[in-house]
Amino acid sequence: MKYCSNCGEPNPDHARFCAKCGCEIQSGVSGTTPSPASASSQYTLTPDDVMPNTYLWQSIVVTILCCLPLGIPAIVYAAQVERYYTQGNVDAAQRASNNAKNFCIAALASGLAIYVAYIIYIIAIGGIIAGFAGLSSI
Amino acid sequence: MPPARLSNKKTGIIIICMVILGGVYFSFNPEDNYFPPCLFHQLTGFQCPGCGTQRAVHSLLHLHVRQAFCYNLLLIPVLLLVFLLIYLSYFGGKKRFPKLYRKLSGTKFIFSVLLIIILYWVARNIF
Structure with a gap:
């Protein structure tokens, strides 16, 4: 199980995009619980990757x-x-x-x-x- | 974002297809052989923005650049743009030139490309 870096929705391990918000799922956040503070900033920090x-x-x-x-x-x-x-x-x-x-x-x-x-x-x-x-x- | 990287198998298949097609278009002149005609041209009598591409590819493979431009003005600029975009998307250009990649993926740039294609479409049927 990995969590979407944008909205924190849990997604299956093979998922490349979040089922809820459609964002690309960063591989680094696999298996960790989402932290809302970093989640909101990550999207604006690396726009080219998403x-x-x-x-x-x-x-x-x-x-x-x-x-x-x-x-x-x-x-x-x-x-x-x-x-x-x-x-x-x-x-x-x-x-x-x-x-x-x-x-x-x-x-x-x-x-x-x-x-x-x-x-x-x-x-x-x-x-x-x-x-x-x-x-x-x- | 998908597809970030092409697999070796896919790259191999694409290269083999390109070589076969290149061989066909090098050896036969679409001008006087049975090559698929443009459906739009057959139905309407007007030329589409892609008409003449096969003849232009044949000319280009024989290094007749001016002839290629005469058959289809867009082919060479489009090829250059496509090669650039493929480099940016699959061969690490995205990381090396993020600003350029962002610009070429931008709404303004893409609409300009569309505008050029439509203008060429209209112009080649008038002049």
Whole structure:
């Protein structure tokens, strides 16, 4: 059992984020009882360690490479992470981060699906043409 | 924050995929081979911000930088930004340049990136 460094909520050992407040759980506080004094200051002391991932480069890559409108919302959510985080709304920042991630995955998956479907289509067409060529040569 | 570090297995898979794709895009010119076209371009007739990326990658792998810019203006700046962000996120850059990482993760910066992509999208369909 380890305790969230932000709100003191007990979380399972493997948890990387607090189930209650969404903050990243610092590994140093594992197994210790939370002390409210250090808990409130830790969050402001090391802001760079706690801010949720923005998934910026993933969003840009899927927008440019997958050629899909799903990449744009991913970038919009990525942009919201820092704003919510500086406002102190870690919950919303974590949600924006998760949304950015999900849109990236959706864009990547649909991009790959189209890519693979196209390759299968070309191979099938090629097969049909080869089949006709074979027939006509007989 | 996740994912703080890529596992060796994941890194290996990514590198192998990159090498295979690089080989394909080096050997075949998307201009005159059966490469997947842009769905947006097929459906609307307009160009999307990513149109021309495959041809630009082919040109870039042959070191034709100017040609790559002609096919897709954004590819090279985007690649540079992505490499920088990957370095910052996975190879210790976050600790070494925390201010830069914070700036590049900022709302203002990300909205500027979005604005540039949308402007390019509009501009390339007008000019």
